[in-house]
Amino acid sequence: xxxxxxxxxxxxxxxxxxxxxxxxxxxxxxxxxxxxxLSAPSGGGKTTLLNAIGGLDIPDSGExxxxxxxxxxxxxxxxxxxxxxHIGFVFQAYNLIPVLSARExxxxxxxxxxxxxxxxREKSNAILKEVGLEGLEGRRPAEMxxxxxxxVAVARAIASRxxxxxxxxPTANLDSKTADELMELFTLLNKHHNTTFVIATHDQRVMxxxxxxxxxxDGRIVDDIDQRAA
Amino acid sequence: MKIVxxxxxxxxxxxxxxxxxxxxxxVFSNILLVFMISLQFGMYGLMIDNALQIxxxxxxxxxxxxxxxxxxxxxxxxxxxxxxxxxxxxDSEMVAARGLTFALASSEERSFGIGIYGVxxxxxxxxxxxxxxxxxxxxxxxxxxxEIVIGGVxxxxxxxxxGDELTLLGSGxxxxxxxxxxxxxxxxxxGVNDIDRNIAEIPIGLFQDTFFMEGAGHQIVIVGDGLGxxxxxxxxxxxxxxxxxxxxxxxxxxxxxxxxxxxxADMGSSFFMYFVLVVLxxxxxxxxQLMSVLERTREFGIVMALGLKPGRxxxxxxxxxxxxxxxxxxxxxxxxxxxxxxFTTNGLAFPGMDEMxxxxxxxxxxxxxxxxxxxxxxxxxxxxFTMLAAIYPAVRLRWQNPVDAMRVA
Numbered sequence: 354x355x356x357x358x359x360x361x362x363x364x365x366x367x368x369x370x371x372x373x374x375x376x377x378x379x380x381x382x383x384x385x386x387x388x389x390x391l392s393a394p395s396g397g398g399k400t401t402l403l404n405a406i407g408g409l410d411i412p413d414s415g416e417x418x419x420x421x422x423x424x425x426x427x428x429x430x431x432x433x434x435x436x437x438x439h440i441g442f443v444f445q446a447y448n449l450i451p452v453l454s455a456r457e458x459x460x461x462x463x464x465x466x467x468x469x470x471x472x473x474r475e476k477s478n479a480i481l482k483e484v485g486l487e488g489l490e491g492r493r494p495a496e497m498x499x500x501x502x503x504x505v506a507v508a509r510a511i512a513s514r515x516x517x518x519x520x521x522x523p524t525a526n527l528d529s530k531t532a533d534e535l536m537e538l539f540t541l542l543n544k545h546h547n548t549t550f551v552i553a554t555h556d557q558r559v560m561x562x563x564x565x566x567x568x569x570x571d572g573r574i575v576d577d578i579d580q581r582a583a
Numbered sequence: 584m585k586i587v588x589x590x591x592x593x594x595x596x597x598x599x600x601x602x603x604x605x606x607x608x609x610v611f612s613n614i615l616l617v618f619m620i621s622l623q624f625g626m627y628g629l630m631i632d633n634a635l636q637i638x639x640x641x642x643x644x645x646x647x648x649x650x651x652x653x654x655x656x657x658x659x660x661x662x663x664x665x666x667x668x669x670x671x672x673x674d675s676e677m678v679a680a681r682g683l684t685f686a687l688a689s690s691e692e693r694s695f696g697i698g699i700y701g702v703x704x705x706x707x708x709x710x711x712x713x714x715x716x717x718x719x720x721x722x723x724x725x726x727x728x729x730e731i732v733i734g735g736v737x738x739x740x741x742x743x744x745x746g747d748e749l750t751l752l753g754s755g756x757x758x759x760x761x762x763x764x765x766x767x768x769x770x771x772x773x774g775v776n777d778i779d780r781n782i783a784e785i786p787i788g789l790f791q792d793t794f795f796m797e798g799a800g801h802q803i804v805i806v807g808d809g810l811g812x813x814x815x816x817x818x819x820x821x822x823x824x825x826x827x828x829x830x831x832x833x834x835x836x837x838x839x840x841x842x843x844x845x846x847x848a849d850m851g852s853s854f855f856m857y858f859v860l861v862v863l864x865x866x867x868x869x870x871x872q873l874m875s876v877l878e879r880t881r882e883f884g885i886v887m888a889l890g891l892k893p894g895r896x897x898x899x900x901x902x903x904x905x906x907x908x909x910x911x912x913x914x915x916x917x918x919x920x921x922x923x924x925x926f927t928t929n930g931l932a933f934p935g936m937d938e939m940x941x942x943x944x945x946x947x948x949x950x951x952x953x954x955x956x957x958x959x960x961x962x963x964x965x966x967x968f969t970m971l972a973a974i975y976p977a978v979r980l981r982w983q984n985p986v987d988a989m990r991v992a
Contacts, residue, residue, distance in 0.1 A: 409888055410986045430892050437890025448885040448989070452593035457586075462889050464586040509889075 354421045356517055356549040357383040357406050362415035364401050364572075375401035376412060377572035383565075385516070386547040388540065390554055390563035398572040399553035400521055406551065407440050407519045408432035420516060437465060441510030441548075445522035447502040449494040449509070455481065455501075456490040459508045466513060480508045484538060500531035507535065511542055518542075520552040524559055536562045587895060591902040594875070605871040606911045609965055612864045613915020614922060616857060616961025621923045621951035622931065623853055627846050628952050631810065634842050635835050636712045637773060638700075640677075640804035641813050642820065642834045644669070649801060650833055655684055655756055655794070659830060662800030663703065663787065669803060670706075672823045673816070677807070679706035682790045682800035686753030686761075688733075688783060690741040697737060697781050699751060701790020701800065710804040713771055713784065720745035720769035727788035732769035734779030743767055751785075755795035763793040810835075857961065861968050869972035872904055876976040883980060884988025897977035904973035911969070912962045920958055923951050 364376040375398045383389050391399040404410035405417055408424050409432075417425045424435055436442070441462075449458045459477040468476075481490055484504040494502050503523060510518050520539070524532035540562055543550050552559060560566050561580075568576035595602055635641060644665070649657035659665065659680075666680035682701035687694050704723035708714035713732075714722040723730055731749055738744060747767050755761040765785060773779055791798060807816040813834050820832050836843055876883075883896055930948030937947035951957070 404986050407888070410984075430894070433887065433890050433892045435890075436888065442888050444885070444888075444989070448881075448888075450590070450882060450886065452590065452597060457589075461586060461886075465889070465891055465895075 354385070355382045355418070356385045356387065356420060357381070357551065358416075358418040359402070359406065360416040360418075362402070362405055362412045362417065364398075364405065364410070364412045374398075374572040376405065376415075379415070379569075379572070379574055381567060381574060381577070383549060383551060385549055386543070388543045388550045388552075388562070388564045390552050390560045390566045391569060392555060392560055392566060393553075393569035394555060397569045399569055401572075402569070403519050403521050403551065403553045406517075407442060408435050437462065439516050441513070441515040441518040443503070443506050443510045443518065443520035443523045445525045447494070447499070447506045447526070449502055449505055451494050454491050454493055455486060455497065455505045455508075458494070458505050459512050462509060462513050468513070476512055477508075480512045481505075484508045485534075499526050500528070500534075503527055503531070503535060504538075507538060511546075511548065514546060515548070517549045517551070520550065520554075522554055522556075523552060524554065524556050529558070532556070532558065587899050587902060591899055591906060594879070594899075595903050595906055598875075601871060601874075602907060605867055606907055606914070608864050608867045609908065609911025609969065610915045610918060612860050613912060613962040613965055614919040615860065616965065617916065617919025617958055618923050618926070618951065619853070619857070620961055621953045621957040622926070622949060623850070624954075624957050625927075625950050625952035627849075628810075629946070629949070630846065631835070631842065634839060635806075637775065637778065638711055638713070638804075639835055639838050640710045641807045641810070642805050642817050642832050643838060644803035644805070644820065644824065644830050644832055645801065647829050647831050650831075650837065653683065653801075655754065658756070658796070658799035658801060659803060660799050660828075662798065662803060664798075665824075666703065666706070666803045669805065669820060669823050673805075673819060675805075675807075676706060677709045678803060678805050679703045679710045680787055680800045681707075681802045681804060682787060682794070682796055683802070684753055684790075684794055686751045688737070688741065689750045689752065690743045690747065693741050695737065695740055697733075697783055699753070699790070700782065700784045701787040701794075701796075702784050703787050707784070710806045713773060713778075713782075716771040716773050717769040718772045720767070722769050723784060723786050724768075725788075726786045727792070728786055729763065729765045729789055730768040731765040731783050731785045732771055733767060733783040734781070735770050735772040736776060736780035737783065738767070738770045740780065745770060749783075751793065753794065755793075756797065756799065757795055759795065761794045763789065765789070857964075861965050864965055865968040865972045868904065868907070868969045869975065871907075872900060872973055872976045875903070876900060876979065880983070880988050881990075883983060884985045884990075887983070887985040888989065893981045893983065896980045896983075900977040900980065901970070901973045904969060908966045908969040912966045915962050915965070916958060919962070920953065923953050923957075926951050927953050 359379055359381050362376045362379040366373045366375050393399040405412050412425055416423055420439060456477050459480060460473045463473045481487060484507055486504055524535060536559055539550055542548050564581045566578045566580055567574055644659060646657040646659060662680040666678050670676060670678045680703050684699055686699050688697045717732060722732055745767055748764055749767060750764050752762045805820060807813055817832050817834055824830050927950055930950045932948045
């Protein structure tokens with residue numbers, strides 16, 4: 354069974370008087386444990402595809418399957434449950450909750466899942482150590498650098514061990530060294546935990562980490578390269 | 584602490600000044616409501632006490648139709664012994680028998696139609712403040728003496744004073760002509776013009792003899808320990824009455840329906856004013872919460888993307904409002920209670936109030952009446968309206984799409 358399957362997805366946005374096709378009959382299948390990069394110039398449709406896979410946005414037509422379950426026809430509440438239990442998100446702008454500390458941000462998803470406090474604490478300690486934030490657990494987002502915030506966001510995304518991690522331009526606001534560290538962390542997590550990664554990016558260096566590179570243009574898939582073979 | 588609770592508390596203090604300003608509006612309105620409602624109830628208590636102390640008492644024993652048709656023939660037979668029995672049964676001296684008729688009072692120069700009360704001099708002072716309001720001369724002393732106390736305005740109108748004689752002309756119980764001559768022994772000033780102009784009191788023995796009452800009277804006035812004790816006292820008095828009599832025991836509310844109506848009318852207008860105040864505070868809360876929700880749209884998008892359901896987000900907003908409401912309510916009740924308590928001890932007076940109060944036989948200071956209702960009713964309503972103000976911002980989140988929300992800068 355594949356981790357993600359999209360069948361003939363279409364999504365059109367209206368911008369002023371113009372209809373913009375963000376997804377134009379997109380079909381892909383991503384296997385479990387794959388490390389995939391979606392590459393496209395701005396407006397190419399990669400974020401829209403990522404949002405459709407994550408149940409954040411509903412396509413106009415087509416079908417989306419996550420872990421074998423069709424999700425494009427689920428209710429808002431069911432989609433929230435799906436994201437909570439199966440999907441981790443890493444956003445370009447970190448998107449941490451400003452009033453919570455690093456540890457509380459990491460524990461947020463687990464707490465909403467109803468995980469006991471002791472288990473949460475154990476997992477958050479381990480994951481913060483893994484992403485190199487040991488000793489910064491009590492800091493709030495405003496007290497951390499961009500790279501540290503993105504690490505917290507990654508820790509939050511993977512803390513509850515989701516089967517699928519969706520990352521939208523995760524290195525866009527990071528310097529090259531921090532970006533490399535982050536990608537190495539992703540690769541490590543992918544190998545150690547067999548987590549499926551789908552990363553939307555137009556950063557060439559990020560693409561080199563991916564086992565599979567899917568190129569998009571104007572809402573269409575124009576290339577699908579298995580980089581491991583290359 | 585649960586995550587939603589923790590988030591709500593921390594969100595509340597993101598903008599402490601804004602939170603305190605909104606909470607401050609609630610505290611201010613709560614203090615105002617506690618004080619105003621307490622003062623209002625204190626004034627009502629005073630109004631009721633004052634009205635009841637003049638003549639009415641907390642209740643009266645009467646013939647069944649006397650209340651609506653104050654005819655001479657609507658009598659309570661053997662009224663003085665019955666009043667004595669009630670006094671003994673209640674173990675209270677605040678019980679007094681009365682008769683009432685209307686007669687022509689004539690001095691040497693003038694005549695006026697007045698109401699004449701036959702009273703038990705010994706006990707009247709326990710149920711009415713008229714004996715204490717005698718400003719010239721003295722009050723009635725003996726049950727059979729041919730003497731009278733009259734109101735100050737009546738004395739002026741009749742051009743008489745203490746020591747002068749008055750002739751009373753009226754009808755007896757049997758319809759026959761009744762007349763007597765009495766000495767004026769005292770003049771009272773109640774401050775109520777109608778009473779001072781139209782009322783006179785004579786001993787009940789003289790009243791019964793003059794108007795051929797054959798031992799009867801018209802009302803036994805009873806005063807209890809307060810308005811709260813009236814229902815129980817009423818039942819006890821009723822049980823003392825002879826089984827074969829058809830006498831009734833109306834309480835003050837039945838005897839003076841106008842008083843309660845006046846209070847209700849006053850309450851109606853005051854509560855409308857309070858309602859406006861509460862609505863204004865609610866809009867302030869609505870404004871704060873709506874602003875708070877709008878500026879966190881992106882953040883709400885994030886937590887929805889992470890898997891928090893819109894309903895739970897709505898609860899977060901309601902919880903934030905409830906926390907703010909509880910802070911405002913708690914501080915408002917405590918501060919309102921302290922302020923009001925100070926005034927319950929020291930009273931409240933306005934310039935020139937003592938003069939006006941004296942005219943109406945009222946105390947020179949007003950004292951708020953503080954109890955659970957006056958302390959909690961206003962703040963409870965403010966809290967309820969505050970929570971109502973949270974509904975719109977909370978419901979608004981239900982329609983929010985995570986992607987759209989995260990696009991908001």
